[in-house]
Amino acid sequence: MVEISVSQLIKKFGDKTAVFIPEFCFPAGEIIGLVGNNGAGKTTLFRLILNLVKADSGKVFFNVMDNSSVPRHGKDGETAQHISHLDEAWKQYVAAYLEEGFLIDFLTPREYFTFIAKANGIEKQDVEGLLEDYRPFLGDEILGRQKYIREFSAGNKQKIGIAAALLPSPQFVILDEPFNFLDPSSQNHLKTLLLEYKKRCHASILLSSHNLHHTTDISDRIVLMEDGFVIKNISERTDGAIKELEDYFL
Ligand SMILES: Nc1ncnc2c1ncn2[C@@H]1O[C@H](COP(=O)(O)OP(=O)(O)OP(=O)(O)O)[C@@H](O)[C@H]1O
Numbered sequence: 161m162v163e164i165s166v167s168q169l170i171k172k173f174g175d176k177t178a179v180f181i182p183e184f185c186f187p188a189g190e191i192i193g194l195v196g197n198n199g200a201g202k203t204t205l206f207r208l209i210l211n212l213v214k215a216d217s218g219k220v221f222f223n224v225m226d227n228s229s230v231p232r233h234g235k236d237g238e239t240a241q242h243i244s245h246l247d248e249a250w251k252q253y254v255a256a257y258l259e260e261g262f263l264i265d266f267l268t269p270r271e272y273f274t275f276i277a278k279a280n281g282i283e284k285q286d287v288e289g290l291l292e293d294y295r296p297f298l299g300d301e302i303l304g305r306q307k308y309i310r311e312f313s314a315g316n317k318q319k320i321g322i323a324a325a326l327l328p329s330p331q332f333v334i335l336d337e338p339f340n341f342l343d344p345s346s347q348n349h350l351k352t353l354l355l356e357y358k359k360r361c362h363a364s365i366l367l368s369s370h371n372l373h374h375t376t377d378i379s380d381r382i383v384l385m386e387d388g389f390v391i392k393n394i395s396e397r398t399d400g401a402i403k404e405l406e407d408y409f410l
Pocket residue numbers: 173176177178196197198199200201202203204205
């Protein structure tokens with residue numbers, strides 16, 4: 161299991177502070193919904209976690225709780241290995257789909273899935289079996305046709321990117337607005353898929369969304385950002401907590 165903690169994390173673009181988070185931990189084994197208005201800093205936070213943009217200050221740690229060869233004491237007396245971006249090992253625990261730029265347009269979906277699998281040490285003959293879990297979500301249009309990724313609709317590209325992120329069974333998955341572009345039945349398929357994935361892999365899924373209903377439906381925790389700050393961390397799925405969130409966005 162892997163949790164991600166950030167410490168003194170600051171990112172500015174000119175005068176604009178996009179992210180300012182003194183300390184925060186995204187726990188292991190949870191679906192965490194990151195919400196906030198346009199420009200709140202959600203995508204920038206994801207990009208900082210994924211080392212796609214350089215922080216002005218602060219650190220991101222991937223705390224791996226397993227029988228690591230370099231054990232140290234984490235929270236609650238658990239042994240954890242704290243990995244920063246200085247150690248390339250963090251990449252084996254985290255996968256993400258933020259936007260179309262993650263895809264390779266001149267490949268077919270199958271070629272792309274095989275490429276991702278190979279990069280993660282999965283044998284070519286095992287890819288078809290792994291894809292079975294994603295068949296109801298991907299559908300025949302993606303799995304059945306010899307079509308290049310560049311020829312698919314925005315929604316189908318989104319599905320390809322999400323399935324590719326999940327395919328190597330990472331312990332921590334980051335998805336930026338995964339419900340965007342999806343038709344209502346695909347949105348429901350995605351919710352089921354993410355809940356099953358979390359259960360099967362004991363993984364964390366950190367996702368941003370502007371859809372409060374989908375987010376509260378599947379999340380164990382809702383984190384609210386405003387102007388770069390984390391202003392709420394709601395872990396109880398009570399009606400009161402959801403009402404509090406809805407009131408914020410009124
Ligand atoms: N590359 C960049 N150059 C300049 N400003 C940027 C850049 N990336 C983000 N910003 C600014 O940082 C702030 C946070 O943007 P970010 O995209 O992280 O917000 P967000 O919460 O993901 O918003 P949305 O819900 O609209 O996707 C915004 O004011 C945005 O304009």
